[in-house]
Amino acid sequence: MKQVKFMLDEDRIPTHWYNILSDLPEPMAPSLNPQTGEPVGPDDLAAIFPMELIMQEVSDQREIEIPEEVQQYYRQWRPSPLHRAYQLEKALDTPAHIYYKYEGCSPVGSHKLNTAIAQAYYNREAGIKHLITETGAGQWGTALSLAGAAMGIDVKVFMVNVSYNQKPYRRAMIETYGGEVIASPSNQTEAGRNILAEHPDSSGSLGIAISEAVEVARMRDDANYSLGSVLNHVMLHQTVIGKEALLQMEMAGEYPDVVIGCSGGGSNFAGISFPFIGEKLRDGKKTRIIAVEPTSCPTLTKGTYAYDFGDVAGLTPMMKMHTLGHGFVPESIHAGGLRYHGMSPIVSHLHELGQIEAQAFAQNTCFEAGVQFARAEGIVPAPESTHAIRSAINEALRCKAEGRSEVILFNLSGHGHLDMQAYMDFNAGLLEDHEYEVDEVKSALADLPSV
Numbered sequence: 163m164k165q166v167k168f169m170l171d172e173d174r175i176p177t178h179w180y181n182i183l184s185d186l187p188e189p190m191a192p193s194l195n196p197q198t199g200e201p202v203g204p205d206d207l208a209a210i211f212p213m214e215l216i217m218q219e220v221s222d223q224r225e226i227e228i229p230e231e232v233q234q235y236y237r238q239w240r241p242s243p244l245h246r247a248y249q250l251e252k253a254l255d256t257p258a259h260i261y262y263k264y265e266g267c268s269p270v271g272s273h274k275l276n277t278a279i280a281q282a283y284y285n286r287e288a289g290i291k292h293l294i295t296e297t298g299a300g301q302w303g304t305a306l307s308l309a310g311a312a313m314g315i316d317v318k319v320f321m322v323n324v325s326y327n328q329k330p331y332r333r334a335m336i337e338t339y340g341g342e343v344i345a346s347p348s349n350q351t352e353a354g355r356n357i358l359a360e361h362p363d364s365s366g367s368l369g370i371a372i373s374e375a376v377e378v379a380r381m382r383d384d385a386n387y388s389l390g391s392v393l394n395h396v397m398l399h400q401t402v403i404g405k406e407a408l409l410q411m412e413m414a415g416e417y418p419d420v421v422i423g424c425s426g427g428g429s430n431f432a433g434i435s436f437p438f439i440g441e442k443l444r445d446g447k448k449t450r451i452i453a454v455e456p457t458s459c460p461t462l463t464k465g466t467y468a469y470d471f472g473d474v475a476g477l478t479p480m481m482k483m484h485t486l487g488h489g490f491v492p493e494s495i496h497a498g499g500l501r502y503h504g505m506s507p508i509v510s511h512l513h514e515l516g517q518i519e520a521q522a523f524a525q526n527t528c529f530e531a532g533v534q535f536a537r538a539e540g541i542v543p544a545p546e547s548t549h550a551i552r553s554a555i556n557e558a559l560r561c562k563a564e565g566r567s568e569v570i571l572f573n574l575s576g577h578g579h580l581d582m583q584a585y586m587d588f589n590a591g592l593l594e595d596h597e598y599e600v601d602e603v604k605s606a607l608a609d610l611p612s613v
């Protein structure tokens with residue numbers, strides 16, 4: 163018998179997160195205050211984030227201790243299993259060894275709970291009673307609602323309009339955990355009303371929903387904003403994925419030649435890859451690291467590396483990142499979590515440093531890969547995760563053509579059990595492929611803040 167799942171005992175769940183800032187060969191460009199153009203300091207962020215998270219944002223400590231209470235919560239779904247994809251390898255007839263880390267076994271169905279529980283914890287410790295956020299596909303909103311229930315915090319979620327309509331069961335799940343869901347753009351905020359005045363049928367975007375959430379969070383002292391991706395502290399919390407994977411690959415007696423993750427704001431990609439990039443930076447390992455995005459929102463592959471806002475209304479600090487312009491509204495693809503105009507500044511920085519590669523695929527070829535994976539391995543992946551699977555299958559087929567048995571590791575960031583409308587549309591041949599609109603991006607890039 164061959165071992166399929168590599169499982170760690172609960173007492174091997176990481177006790178510390180890995181902070182890649184400590185190993186960077188060149189520091190990141192600072193985020194800038196949108197009013198003054200000066201680097202943001204802790205006070206600029208204190209209106210919407212607790213101080214512990216602000217300090218994590220800029221820490222240069224390599225290992226940051228995970229609070230005991232968060233470690234205890236992690237035990238409800240961590241360690242997540244590492245699978246060897248024997249059945250997929252057989253289906254592809256490839257000499258490559260394919261492994262996947264399965265984050266869909268968390269109660270909410272994705273990696274998002276790894277940071278949601280930590281963020282809710284630090285907010286509760288700071289006396290916060292309300293958390294406001296946005297959600298793309300609904301995975302993040304679900305995760306923060308559960309984390310809010312765990313920590314006794316009310317959660318309000320602005321859900322991107324297209325996903326609000328595509329994914330009613332995500333809405334129901336958020337409400338079941340006690341969260342409130344509002345379709346974005348909404349009439350509850352100035353940012354939302356401005357968009358609706360110009361585009362009454364707006365499909366929404368993560369950039370719009372972030373503006374709404376930040377606006378509401380600023381209104382009360384006992385309310386904060388919470389972001390499910392992009393920022394350094396979110397990337398940090400997700401490194402439990404890669405830290406476990408390092409131990410599990412060791413159990414399997416292998417080391418990956420290629421590490422792959424899909425990338426919306428960058429958090430699950432960072433989670434699986436940063437601990438491996440750390441080994442590259444410190445020990446000179448040669449691992450290839452690949453971030454995968456949709457062709458309809460190709461931030462890393464086609465975006466500009468420049469200062470931009472994280473949201474449409476320009477309420478957030480300006481961050482140096484790969485961006486398609488904060489006003490860019492991507493096509494309504496089913497991978498709602500990948501529809502973000504920007505990319506995590508730290509992932510962008512690593513791309514500029516040549517530490518990571520980026521690939522973009524259209525949604526039909528990703529769903530084809532997702533279906534092939536489901537038929538072989540049994541798990542129906544989230545539409546976002548199918549992008550990582552597309553890349554992993556392509557790499558495995560390259561290995562077959564070249565007769566090489568490379569080791570490929572990818573992050574299966576979530577299951578797609580609440581995304582079945584997407585699979586129904588794909589199975590019925592109704593999905594359209596979208597290339598990004600050059601003209602729209604051009605006009606959105608014309609609005610980049612001058613720095």
Ligand SMILES: Cc1ncc(COP(=O)(O)O)c(C=O)c1O
Binds near residue numbers: 272392
């Ligand atoms: C299952 C899943 N994977 C990936 C993503 C993309 O986000 P990130 O790039 O932050 O991991 C999302 C976002 O909603 C998601 O739900």
